[in-house]
Amino acid sequence: xxxxxxxxxxxxxxxxxxxxxxxxxxxxxxxxxxxxxxxxxxxxxxxxxxxxxxxxxxxxxxxxxxxxxxxxxxxxxxxxxxxxxxxxxxxxxxxxxxxxxxxxxxxx
Amino acid sequence: xxxxxxxxxxxxxxxxxxxxxxxxxxxxxxxxxxxxxxxxxxxxxxxxxxxxxxxxxxxxxxxxxxxxxxxxxxxxxxxxxxxxxxxxxxxxxxxxxxxxxxxxxxxxxxxxxxxxxxxxxx
Numbered sequence: 433x434x435x436x437x438x439x440x441x442x443x444x445x446x447x448x449x450x451x452x453x454x455x456x457x458x459x460x461x462x463x464x465x466x467x468x469x470x471x472x473x474x475x476x477x478x479x480x481x482x483x484x485x486x487x488x489x490x491x492x493x494x495x496x497x498x499x500x501x502x503x504x505x506x507x508x509x510x511x512x513x514x515x516x517x518x519x520x521x522x523x524x525x526x527x528x529x530x531x532x533x534x535x536x537x538x539x540x
Numbered sequence: 541x542x543x544x545x546x547x548x549x550x551x552x553x554x555x556x557x558x559x560x561x562x563x564x565x566x567x568x569x570x571x572x573x574x575x576x577x578x579x580x581x582x583x584x585x586x587x588x589x590x591x592x593x594x595x596x597x598x599x600x601x602x603x604x605x606x607x608x609x610x611x612x613x614x615x616x617x618x619x620x621x622x623x624x625x626x627x628x629x630x631x632x633x634x635x636x637x638x639x640x641x642x643x644x645x646x647x648x649x650x651x652x653x654x655x656x657x658x659x660x661x662x
Binding site for chain 2: 465467469471476477478479482488489520522524525527528529530531532533534
């Protein structure tokens with residue numbers, strides 16, 4: 433099983449700032465099948481990024497993904513008020529599918 | 541508009557059973573793999589089980605193997621999760637999630653239901 437470790441656990445930033453979230457895999461993610469999701473309190477997750485760097489339909493271009501192998505990054509270029517949420521990475525290249533523990537982006 | 545509507549959650553005693561349903565609409569259900577993903581209170585996401593578009597292939601996490609069974613009825617556009625021998629650690633919100641391909645295994649999820657809460661307690 434591939435273990436995904438997200439860091440930091442919490443990121444305290446102000447609106448307009450840049451957010452950089454990390455996701456590290458315990459072994460190489462096949463075909464860079466790595467996705468990122470956003471989850472707001474009481475809501476279901478929303479797909480942001482797939483195949484490490486492709487934006488899902490309707491996702492603003494301030495969200496970008498990068499990385500390969502075992503190291504992946506989600507960057508939010510300028511935080512909007514609606515971006516303060518919890519973010520999860522997920523690998524879907526190997527079974528079982530696994531998620532990281534999440535990074536909470538909170539208002540400083 | 542793609543919609544997934546879960547039902548069937550509730551309070552059940554340890555050792556009991558429950559069947560969750562997920563009614564899908566707004567897309568060609570028969571073309572996509574589906575999964576159940578759960579989230580314990582205050583915790584992260586955990587993939588539970590997946591099924592291919594035809595229903596011929598199913599997969600599940602070790603934590604639920606032998607206790608949970610995923611299935612689908614393509615004539616009713618409905619996904620199911622049969623849960624037996626429930627434990628306190630199965631307490632969670634259970635989400636139905638649509639894959640972006642026909643696979644039941646290599647799935648990323650582009651649409652999620654609102655979730656249904658399962659509480660296992662005496």
